[in-house]
Amino acid sequence: MxxxxxxxxxxxxxxxxxxxxxxxxxxxxxxxxxxxxxxxxxxxxxxxxxxxxxxxxxxxxxxxxxxxxxxxxxxxxxxxxxxxxxxxxxxxxxxxxxxxxxxxxxxxxxxxxxxxxxxxxxxxxxxxxxxxxxxxxxxxxxxxxxxxxxxxxxxxxxxxxxxxxxxxxxxxxxxxxxxxxxxxxxxxxxxxxxxxxxxxxxxxxxxxxxxxxxxxxxxxxxxxxxxxxxxxGKNSVSETFILSSGSNFSKNEINCNLKGEYSSAFINGIFSLNNEQHHEVRTIINHLIENTKSYQLIKSVLGKNSKSVYQGKIFVDTKAQKTDGYQLSKAILLDETSEFNAKPELEIYADDVKCSHGSASGSLDENSIFYLMSRGLNYQQSKELLINGYLLDVVEKITDSEIKNLIKSMIGIRE
Amino acid sequence: MLKINNLNANIEDKSILKDFSLNINPGEVHAIMGPNGSGKSTLSNILSGKKGYEISGEVLFENKNLFELETEERAHKGIFLAFQYPLEIPGVNTNIFLKTSLNAIRKARGEKELDAIEFLKLVKEKAKELKFDEEKLNRQLNVGFSGGEKKKNEILQMSMLSPKLSILDETDSGLDIDALKVVSDGVNTLRNKDNSFLIITHYQRLLDYIKPDFVHVLMNGKIIKSGGPELALELEKKGYENFN
Known part of the structure; x- marks a missing residue:
């Protein structure tokens, strides 16, 4: 090379x-x-x-x-x-x-x-x-x-x-x-x-x-x-939404430095992957001063042979008292060959903070599918409705209603 | 309408239904009463096509082999199960679910699908009849609904879909007297010479409101006695243990 x-x-x-x-x-x-x-x-x-x-x-x-x-x-x-x-x-x-x-x-x-x-x-x-x-x-x-x-x-x-x-x-x-x-x-x-x-x-x-x-x-x-x-800087707000679905491989990194008091960062993301796709989101939120906030919600729907990775780090500086830092990642594995990796990291040097992280993965709930099918929906419709419902709350986090509706129609999510 | 002949059902090695037979004709209301673990829910699950059971025997619905039909095809043919524990489906709007369900069934029956306006008109009518809070129709399906609201929602779905055979799996459990009355009214409105009901319950109470034509006592996977409504009263008096 x-x-x-x-x-x-x-x-x-x-x-x-x-x-x-x-x-x-x-x-x-x-x-x-x-x-x-x-x-x-x-x-x-x-x-x-x-x-x-x-x-x-x-x-x-x-x-x-x-x-x-x-x-x-x-x-x-x-x-x-x-x-x-x-x-x-x-x-x-x-x-x-x-x-x-x-x-x-x-x-x-x-x-x-x-x-x-x-x-x-x-x-x-x-x-x-x-x-x-x-x-x-x-x-x-x-x-x-x-x-x-x-x-x-x-x-x-x-x-x-x-x-x-x-x-x-x-x-x-x-x-x-x-x-x-x-x-x-x-x-x-x-x-x-x-x-x-x-x-x-x-x-x-x-x-x-x-x-x-x-x-x-x-x-x-x-x-x-x-x-x-x-x-x-002080009082500033950043909102990031990622739909990670089209590329063969994709990695999105978001590095956020909360340097001013009362600044906040929101990161929400959806992985919707299939056939051999491999996508990653890695976030680093640096809480560097008092009274800053960060919220993250990442959801994956993973088809055959696909793989998603979420690495989320929350760093809280010694000065950064009264920090709120939350992250949650969830995945639905649609096939036994699909793979979800989550690596949450909290690095906290202040004592008056509220931070949490969580991660969960599983398959589509068969009982829910049975419930929907018993009402006349076929398997595919039931699956789509459940996935749609599963992803809806991530899209609902988008604060701009005009863009939210645009994104909903682009990715075929409905209320 | 429904003919069950010598139905046996096992989960793993455990036998749940043993040579179970039952015949339901159009317009009839049958009640099955039995203690916990007697196989009542297994019966309703099998009739609506839930997987995970080993089955032998024969079940005919309008002379068709039910076991050749998928769960949704059974719904299309007119079988409805009101769940004992209706599921909460996050992110799925109740109205959208109802419309998708109704139109799937109408389509399968060769009827015209309803547009949004026709649908809303119908669902509002039905909700009113059942005293079901209209605002809940815009909420996520069963999410945050009380036990009673969930059961009412099942009856609302039933009355929207106008099934030929409705199976009510312990619909009365968790209902207060007022809700019980509303639910029973909903069922009674649907009763006619063509529609049949299979009501599964622990208690005689529901049968005060929905008068059955036949009552069957289910113990250990088998019907041990069948009779008229008076059988329910007898059962209530004696209790399951002393019934034999």
């Missing part, structure tokens, strides 16, 4: 308009990535999902070169109907369009500069890969007091014209004091067997509200990794 990645990097540098400074910065990250490589199960965080093996098995050798100087044609048929929304459109890893039509233009600042790559860092080698290859680093700033009128839909698309076997997407968001952003990530891939690597960094200032909904619904053969870093 090392030769390929170096050659591809040089090729990109030649065809792009990167400044010398940019190239130096990106090269630094490239070398970091080459040094550590893809994460494998030797790392605790990756012990349930050995990405190195998964890529080898499903894709083989990766390639990294894309010609980002040529625009792609936007397929407008993918746009969500019945919902007025702003758009960011990614096609084959290229930012094709940023469109905030519905907003006051002086309240939103959009900058594009690789210096933002340094705004957050961690030891994750995938971040180095992302920094080395992301072809743009946009930073979107919502100015003080501004509530976005319409949600932002981020379209993640690929098509057959893609050259590389790896895509790196990067966005930075700053929510200034008392601002409000709703985003929906929609994944629609036509290209197969790519490793898609997405990093978002959200910086929420005092009283800011972020609602981020991720919808991976369309069946595709890609390996997807997505990382959200969320920094939270």
């Amino acid at each position: 090392t030769e390929q990645i170096k050659t591809d990097f040089e090729k990109i540098v030649k065809t792009s308009a990167f400044s010398e400074k940019d190239v130096v910065l990106k090269k630094k990250y490239l070398n970091r990535f080459i040094e550590s490589g893809f994460p494998s199960r030797k790392l605790e965080n990756w012990k349930f999902s050995d990405l190195n093996q998964i890529i080898k098995k499903n894709i083989g050798e990766l390639s990294f070169y894309n010609n980002d100087t040529i625009p792609n044609k936007v397929d407008t048929s993918i746009f969500v109907e019945g919902l007025e929304h702003n758009k960011i459109i990614f096609i084959n890893g290229r930012v094709e369009k940023i469109d905030f039509t519905y907003e006051d233009q002086d309240k939103i600042k959009i900058n594009d500069d690789f210096k933002f790559l340094d705004e957050f860092s961690n030891s994750n080698s995938l971040l180095s890969l992302n920094n080395a290859f992301a072809n743009k680093c946009y930073k979107i700033t919502l100015k003080k007091g501004y509530s976005m009128k319409k949600p932002l839909v981020i379209y993640h698309t690929t098509n057959e014209k893609i050259k590389s076997r790896n895509i790196n997407l990067r966005l930075e968001f700053e929510l200034e004091q008392n601002s409000f952003l709703r985003t929906i990530d929609l994944f629609k891939d036509e290209a197969e067997n790519n490793f898609i690597n997405i990093f978002y960094n959200f910086d929420l200032k005092e009283d800011a509200i972020l609602k981020n909904y991720k919808i991976d619904k369309v069946i595709n053969q890609n390996i997807r990794y997505s990382y959200n870093n969320i920094e939270q």
Whole structure:
């Protein structure tokens, strides 16, 4: 891989308009990535999902070169109907369009500069890969007091014209004091067997509200990794909803730093998996100051040969008295070949806290199925009704009613 | 309508029903009384198609072999079981469940499926008759319902689905006098020359409200005596232990 990645990097540098400074910065990250490589199960965080093996098995050798100087044609048929929304459109890893039509233009600042790559860092080698290859680093700033009128839909698309076997997407968001952003990530891939690597960094200032909904619904053969870093100031609220269903492999990581008093984080997720799919959600909530809250609810419905993993960590700092931290994960195993792994972790250094975790798994209740069938429903209908009911309370956690209804209709959940 | 000939049922090695036979004609109401563990619930489970029993013998419903039909096909043909312990189904709205159920059965019978408005009109009517709190129709199925409400909900479902044979498995247990009366009224309204009932109970009390044509005493998986309503009174007086 090392030769390929170096050659591809040089090729990109030649065809792009990167400044010398940019190239130096990106090269630094490239070398970091080459040094550590893809994460494998030797790392605790990756012990349930050995990405190195998964890529080898499903894709083989990766390639990294894309010609980002040529625009792609936007397929407008993918746009969500019945919902007025702003758009960011990614096609084959290229930012094709940023469109905030519905907003006051002086309240939103959009900058594009690789210096933002340094705004957050961690030891994750995938971040180095992302920094080395992301072809743009946009930073979107919502100015003080501004509530976005319409949600932002981020379209993640690929098509057959893609050259590389790896895509790196990067966005930075700053929510200034008392601002409000709703985003929906929609994944629609036509290209197969790519490793898609997405990093978002959200910086929420005092009283800011972020609602981020991720919808991976369309069946595709890609390996997807997505990382959200969320920094939270005083009184800020973040809500994350993940539907993890379409990709062959997917891992969503949410890292949330509750730095300001009275800040809170909500994470809710659904795994709905089948045939050989393997998905993971890993969350880290860092309660770093007094009076912060976090709530997590993750439910899985697992068909034949599928596997879901939930690793949820709640860290409570010595300073973080009066923390509330809750997490619950549940799974229905529809087949004896399906597998659910839960690893809850509580690391608590303060004494006045309320924290809990719970995990449960089982099969569909046969008595409930018998009850429904005795009322004339066939096995399939009964099963669907029970699963629908099982997942409904996760969807009901979505606080935005417009988006909640959209998501319900997208995933076929009804009240 | 229902002919049971020499039905034997085992769970693992335990024999529960032994050469059980019973004949129910259209329009008849039969009551089966028996102590705990006599096989009453097993009988109702087997008639509605619950799995997990080893069965031999013959059960004909309208001259068709019942054992060749799946649980939902039996419901389509007009068999209804009011559960002793109705299940709580989280996340499933009672109205949506009722509509899905009713339309599945109507469809199987070759009748037109009801749209939302027709359905709501019907369900409201029935709920009113049974003094069933309409607001509960919008709640999750049986979740947080009291014992009495759950039983009333069973009778509501029964009256919505208008079955040919209704099996009431200890529907009276856990009901107060007022609820008992409402439930009995619900059953009596459905009684006609075509519909039959099999009422399973411990106590004679329910039979004051729903007059059976026949009473059978079930002990150790076998009917030991059959008679008219007077048999229930005799049983109540003597108790099961001294009945033999």
